[in-house]
Amino acid sequence: MAKIKTKYICNNCGYETVKWLGKCPDCGSFSTFEESVSLPTGLGGGTADTARAAKPCKLENIKPLQNERTTTGLAELDRVLGGGIVQGSIVLVGGDPGIGKSTLLLQICSALSAQNKSVLYVSGEESPQQIKMRADRLGIVSDSLSVLSETSFNIAEATVAAEKPDLVIIDSIQTMYIEELPSAPGSVTQVRETTSRIMHIAKRDNISVIIVGHVTKEGSLAGPRMLEHMVDTVLYFEGEKRASYRILRAVKNRFGSTNEIGVFEMCGKGLREIENPSEFMLSGRADNVPGTVITCSMEGTRPLMLEVQSLVSYTSFGMPRRMSTGMDFNRITLLIAVLEKRANLQLSNYDVYVNLTGGIRIAEPSLDAAVVLAIASAYTNKMPDKGLAVFGEVGLTGELRAVAMAEKRISEAAKLGFTRCIMPQANLKEASGVKGIDVIGVKSVDALLGAAF
Secondary structure, X not given: OOOOXXXXXXXXXXXXXXXXXXXXXXXXXXXXXXXEEEOOOOOOOOHHHHHOOOOOOOXXXXXXXXXXXXXXXXXXXXXHHOOOEEOOOEEEEEOOOOOOHHHHHHHHHHHHHHOOOOEEEEEOOOOHHHHHHHHHHHOOOOOOEEEEEOOEHHHHHHHHHHHOOOEEEEEOHHHOEOOXXXXXXXXXXXXXXXXXXXXXXXHHHOOEEEEEEOEOOOOOEOOOOHHHHHOOEEEEEEOOOOOOEEEEEEEEEOOOOOOOEEEEEEEOOEEEEOOOHHHHHOOOOOOOOOOEEEEEEEEOOEEEEEXXXXXXXXXXOOOOOEEEEOOOHHHHHHHHHHHHHHOOOOOOOEEEEEEEHHHOOOOOHHHHHXXXXXXXXXXXXXXXXXXXXXXXXXXXXXXXXXXXOHHHHHHHHHHOOOOEEEEEHHHOOOOOOOOOOEEEEEOEHHHHHHHHO
16 A cells, blocks of 8 residues: 655645744745645546546637536626636635625525526535525525535545536535545645545536635635635635625636625625615715715726725824724825825824725725825815715825726716716826716825815
8 A cells, every 4th residue: 555645835835845844944934834645646536537648639629618607696796706607617715704605605506596507515514404494594495406414525526426516515625524534624635635626526527616715814715825726716705794795806716807896785685786886885974074085996897986084183102003994004104104295294193093984995006095185184174075086096206196997987976976076187088078077187195185175
C-alpha cells in the first residue's frame, strides 16, 4: 500500500513545507500553516479517466453549449452571476452565519423546480426534517428537489452519479469529508480534495454545483486560499444580520462581471429583491440636519444613491479621533488633510466621524466630494440643499477629478427627484443631455464648498 505523506500548507498563500512553521516565508503571515495529507494514487477519484489519454481539439471545432445559462428566478442573483448559472460551473457562496445563504439556496431550488430542473440538496448541517420546516416557512413547494443529509462525500458522490441532477447544492463544504483521508472535516486536506472531486464531477457530467462556504472572523472564506481559485464563481453575502437588507457581491466570476451587486431584503417569506435600491438606501433620511450629503456610486452598471453622514466634535484630548464606517479609513484621513490644507478648515482639534448609511461598504473614489462636503457641513454647521447630489474624486492638490459614467449617475439623481447636482467640471459636457436637473461643474474643493453653501 502506498505511503501517505504529510506536509504543511499556508492558508493565506498556499506555500508548502514538510514541517510546521510559525511564520510563512512567502507571504509573512503568522500561524497560517495547517497539516495536509497527500492522497495515495487511486484515492483521489477519477482514476479511469487519468488512464485514458486526453486528446486536444481545435477551438473552432468545439460546439457551444445549448441553453448554457439557467435563470435562477431571482433577477438580482442573475445580475450578479452574469445572466444565470452556467452549465457545469461551480459557484461558491460565502457569508456570515445567519445572513441568508441557505434561504437563498432554497429559493433557487423552488425557481428551478418551476423550470422542470432536478436539484439535489446535500446538507451536512441539517436533517431533512429541518430543511422541510424551513421550506414550509418560506412557502416553497418543489416536486423535483431531493434532499440528502450526509457528511460523507463518498456517499454524496455516488448519489450524484445515480441521480444525475441538473444542479447540486452542497451545504457546506467544511462538513464534507473523504473517508480515505485521516484528517478531520474542514481541514485543508479535506476541503481541497473534496472540492477537487466536485470539480471533476461538474466538468465531466456537465452538472452545475453550488457550494456553501463558512467564513472566518476576518470575513474571508475558511479553508485553503486555493479553494477560491478552483471554483468558477465566488459570491459573498454582506450586510448586518440585524438589518433587513442583504447585498450579494461577486468577487470572482469567470462568466461575467465582478462589479455587479444584488440587493435583497430579508422578510418572513425569505429574500425579497429590491428593484430600486437607491430609494431603499435613502429611506429614513433626516431633514434640516448639517453633515448629511447625498452621492451616487456605480456598482457595475447600476447607479446607487447613498447618504454620507459626518459628525465633527471638539475634543480636549491631544489626539483627535478619526472614524469611518463603510469607507476606507485611510481615504477619510487623506480627505481631512486636504480640507485643512486646501480649504483652510482647522480640524486638528476636532474628532471626525464619517458614516455611509445602510451598512454598505463602497471603495469607489467618486464618494470623495460627498465626504468632503459632509465634513465641511458638520464643521461649519451649514446645511446643503436637500435636493442636492454630489459626486467626484478629490486629488491631493484639492482638484475635483472626472469619474466614469457621470450621465447615469445624474439620471438616477433626477429620477429620484433631486434638483441640483455638483460634479467635476471635466464631466460637464457628458452630462449636458440630462433634463430636469441643474448640473454644476466645479474644479476644486473651494469651488465645491462655495457652490454647495
